[in-house]
Amino acid sequence: MTKFIDQLNDEQRTELKRQLAIYRQGTQEIIPTEELEVKIAKSIIENKSLKIKLGLDPSAPDVHLGHTVVLNKLKQFQENGHTIQLIIGDFTGKIGDPTGKSIARKPLTDEEVKHNAKTYFEQFAKVIDMDKVELHYNSKWLSKLKFEDVIQLAGKITVARLLERDDFEERIAYGKPISLHEFFYPLMQGFDSVELECDIELGGTDQHFNILMGRHFQEKFGKEKQVAMLMPLLEGLDGVEKMSKSKKNYIGIDESPKEMYGKAMSIPDELMSKYFDLITDFTLEQIQTMKEQLESGSLHPRDAKMLLGKTIVRMYHGLEAAEKAEQDFISVFQQGALPDEIPVVDWNGDREIPVIDLLVDLQLLSSKSEARRMIENKGVKINGDRVQDTKLTVSITEGLIIQVGKRKFVKINR
Amino acid sequence: MTKFIDQLNDEQRTELKRQLAIYRQGTQEIIPTEELEVKIAKSIIENKSLKIKLGLDPSAPDVHLGHTVVLNKLKQFQENGHTIQLIIGDFTGKIGDPTGKSIARKPLTDEEVKHNAKTYFEQFAKVIDMDKVELHYNSKWLSKLKFEDVIQLAGKITVARLLERDDFEERIAYGKPISLHEFFYPLMQGFDSVELECDIELGGTDQHFNILMGRHFQEKFGKEKQVAMLMPLLEGLDGVEKMSKSKKNYIGIDESPKEMYGKAMSIPDELMSKYFDLITDFTLEQIQTMKEQLESGSLHPRDAKMLLGKTIVRMYHGLEAAEKAEQDFISVFQQGALPDEIPVVDWNGDREIPVIDLLVDLQLLSSKSEARRMIENKGVKINGDRVQDTKLTVSITEGLIIQVGKRKFVKINR
Known part of the structure; x- marks a missing residue:
């Protein structure tokens, strides 16, 4: 196993160490590290790129910063000359839910799969060089399998091994049904x-079991086993749950600079260094320096967070947009001024309207009781003047500006 | 559900009761009986035959009396105009063991499957009318299933339900592996x-789980559910284990009248009435009468067993062969005479040989110690004379007859 490592000359040995250090940064677990070393050594000696796999679910193509934890790692492999294999798991997506229980999981059409894949790729292009990526749709080989092949495949794994998967184990323990197809x-x-x-498969730590299946079956089919590289899961803006679209605690990489920056400012302080580690292009040294400055008090947490917001915007919209987002933030949030651009809303309603109805009609707040609370908490301004009375009647005029909380603005167009 | 039963006129109701009584005879379990009644009622009203399924394993085509428990039940359905569906499970037979662990389970070729099926049918023809039987090979539909179809199928059953099968439950409990393909x-x-x-599926009680799968999947696929009819398992000649070829405790329906009769005489007394019940064509009344005679002492158990032996031979070789087998038995075993036909063995060995070596060389006994014990127990005769001395040297002559125990004979040919 160590034969490739033993063959390395000094220069190559330095290169191995360099690459390993990069891949290890921020990575939660490598299974097993020794095999990763051998694979890199072999690729250096034979001057051959490694195949780095990432599997994608074609049903939810919105990419947020949680996904970039893995994308950034892929990018590092790509920058070192390795080949990224993106696999769209369209085979199951096209089947839908065979139990018929989940109405949400409708089978995807070929067109939907293609469309969602395109959506992924457009977003991924912001991080990795998509021209150098291998694209695969797993229906290409899975749809060709016949019952006989499936039995051969199933004969290579035990039921007990499958039941070890955390969520299966849990459901068995709680008597919740597992449909056989889920296996x-x-x-x-x-x-x-x-x-x-594949040489290496990347994924979040929640993919631990599934990625090890790759090693298992490669061995059973007499192939070289892949290395599992598991990245930490990024908590979302709430600081508690994994970042995900359904939890609405995410920053999408397609969001506007302003939205990105604003959301970044709402990240809990204690998660800041994890965000710097996992989703920015900061080096280990830069992050270390910043942590020391935060501890010594020479850097204010708010300023660190502003740097995080600016960095995120820079990575996805460029430096100019990042600087503008920062300036906007400073002027609105720190100086209490209005932002440069305020969404304009056409008004066809009454000329005179109770302020509470107005806030609900403009969808600035979702109910009258919420609108009342917001006014009582001094959170509503009209043309810059704080509304003091929940019973106020507003005369609608062209260009009227209504502000709710710190960041919601609307300008009336009559 | 009872609508068909309610529609029956008096004559039809009598016919329903008549058929039910026949099908119930000797049957261990009907799941559920009410549905069987409805199905028969429907078949009477619509004058349509029911489809009665029996699945066959194509790898072991030797038919013994254990199988006839089910065959006799099938015959009753056939005699009442219903259709037997024999299904050769060739699909799995042709796959072999996907784990590669069992060398014994080599994949069967098409020719082997055809040959084994033919062997079954020739033997079945002794019980049922094979001209009226539907023959099916399940590879016809199973080999057409693709991965997608398999997932749809698997989505209709839970893992927990499969783990309820006795042997799976036991293996999980004892930490013995279950390969996923076994599911x-x-x-x-x-x-x-x-x-x-299928309307009804027949099988031994050990098929309880598998036959209920038919009901489960028929329901999931929107079909009428089959009724499970479970027959008791017949203990073999040892009186303990289920009759099976591997346990060597069986009477094959292709065996000679003499072998059949002889083996029948070795059935333990306490199993006699079960054998009459399950594998003879005796009616309930005849069996009842016999039981009473045995209890009152007016029938000797040995005579009852001779009747059983004669009946079995009659069913598979005809009355004449049955009477001859009985006569042979009486003359050999009861009068100590030699049977009509003795196997002849060519002898090329020494002219003078110790009796113990002779018994082992002729393969009448498997070891010298066994031969010694048999002589000490007065179980060996040469030309009708009991051998008294384990050290005896035998002079081999043409036509010498060696007898071991009651039923093993050999004649020497020099």
């Missing part, structure tokens, strides 16, 4: 690695 | 019933 999802993910002879 | 055997058996729209 096939990890099998398919494993078989994809057999088919594409 | 598919009951699924396939169930899907066969969907495909053929």
